[in-house]
Amino acid sequence: AAWSGSGYAVAWVDGSSGHSQVYATLLDADENITHQDIHVSETTFSQTGPSMAWIAASSVYQLAWSDTRSGTRNEIYGAQLVPDSTVYNNNLLVSGSSTSNMPSLAASPNGCGLSWIDYRDGQMEIYFALLNYYGSKWTADTRLTENTTEKYSPDCVWTGIEYGVFWYNKVVGNIYSIRFQRVSGMGVPQGSAVQVTEVGSMAMPKGAFAHYGYLFSCVGDGNYVEPLGCASPYPPGCPSNLLAYGVSGTTATIAWQAALDNYTDIAYYAVY
Numbered sequence: 001a002a003w004s005g006s007g008y009a010v011a012w013v014d015g016s017s018g019h020s021q022v023y024a025t026l027l028d029a030d031e032n033i034t035h036q037d038i039h040v041s042e043t044t045f046s047q048t049g050p051s052m053a054w055i056a057a058s059s060v061y062q063l064a065w066s067d068t069r070s071g072t073r074n075e076i077y078g079a080q081l082v083p084d085s086t087v088y089n090n091n092l093l094v095s096g097s098s099t100s101n102m103p104s105l106a107a108s109p110n111g112c113g114l115s116w117i118d119y120r121d122g123q124m125e126i127y128f129a130l131l132n133y134y135g136s137k138w139t140a141d142t143r144l145t146e147n148t149t150e151k152y153s154p155d156c157v158w159t160g161i162e163y164g165v166f167w168y169n170k171v172v173g174n175i176y177s178i179r180f181q182r183v184s185g186m187g188v189p190q191g192s193a194v195q196v197t198e199v200g201s202m203a204m205p206k207g208a209f210a211h212y213g214y215l216f217s218c219v220g221d222g223n224y225v226e227p228l229g230c231a232s233p234y235p236p237g238c239p240s241n242l243l244a245y246g247v248s249g250t251t252a253t254i255a256w257q258a259a260l261d262n263y264t265d266i267a268y269y270a271v272y
Contacts, residue, residue: 002052002061002107007083009061011040011050020046022065024081035085041077045069052081053107058133059083062112064093066101074101076116080135089135096120100127106156106163108185111138113163115154118143124150126167130187139187145179146193157207157214161185161270166196166205166216178205178218180228182267196228236261239269 001010008027013020014037021042026035040063041047050065060080067077076094079087094100098119106113112131117124118141126145130138145151150170157164163183168176178197182190201220208215214228237260246253259266 002054004054004059004061004083005056007034009052009054009081009083011052011063013048013050013065019044020048022047022050022063024052024061024063026081026083026085034083038081038085038087040079040081040087041065041067041090043067043069045071047077048074049102051103051105053105053112055080055107055111055133057110060133060135062105062107062131062135064103064105064114064116066103070095073097073099076100076103076114078131078135091135093131093137094118094127094129094141102153104154104156104165105131106158108158108163113156113158113165113183113187115144115156115165115167117151117154123148124152126151126154126165126181128156128163128165128183128187128189142183142187142189144181144183144189144193151179153204155205155207155216157209159209159214161268162190163187164207164209164214166207168203168205168218169195171199174201175199176201176203176220178202178216180207180214180216196226197224236266 011024014023022040024038045068048066052063064078066074078093079090100118103116111133115128118127128142132138151167154167165181177195177199179193180196181193202218203220205216205218217225239256239259241257243255244252
């Protein structure tokens with residue numbers, strides 16, 4: 001599901017036609033259905049795992065899903081859905097000689113971050129790319145993972161300044177751990193991936209971002225929820241003493257006194 005600010009869209013897979021196909025329904029802010037059972041992309045091949053996000057810059061819902069229309073492998077396709085139920089910009093997002101699936105979208109002001117599982121390197125790896133507000137690929141595919149273990153179910157989150165991607169790694173048998181990678185707003189990985197749970201049966205992560213940092217949930221050894229990036233429920237103090245010098249018509253040098261936080265490091269500042 002996704003929220004536009006004035007309504008909802010819900011996407012799912014339906015197999016009643018004999019093939020698994022992506023459908024969507026639109027609702028207003030009071031949850032009244034305005035357009036029902038919209039067939040997003042009609043093919044005779046199976047489609048699975050739809051993800052959806054609202055792109056404010058173009059006032060459309062962006063969808064992505066795994067599609068078998070190549071006949072030999074899964075690829076990632078996308079389309080855009082307008083609140084009047086029109087579907088357009090139906091295009092191939094991730095192709096190649098190997099399978100790609102499990103897409104996850106997170107909307108930013110001007111487009112989307114897209115993460116997915118890709119087999120192009122001989123094993124299951126997590127990849128990332130940016131889409132523009134027309135739903136077309138904006139950056140090259142970037143590999144986020146660098147080990148030989150199997151990875152599953154990436155979940156992409158937008159923070160307001162960067163993306164965060166969660167997934168789970170297979171350790172051995174049915175033993176897994178949740179891992180996390182920061183990605184800049186330009187699609188560049190920030191540092192290395194970190195393990196954010198103990199090794200166990202943790203799987204299927206879902207992430208979110210709010211005032212004090214990330215929050216993720218997963219299933220396995222019981223339902224599990226944990227904050228990430230904050231050791232305290234209290235926000236840091238505001239930065240102060242902003243200075244600007246060397247000011248011209250197009251540039252300025254700025255400095256400020258760092259924010260005070262007794263609990264954890266400051267990850268970044270957003271300058272407006």
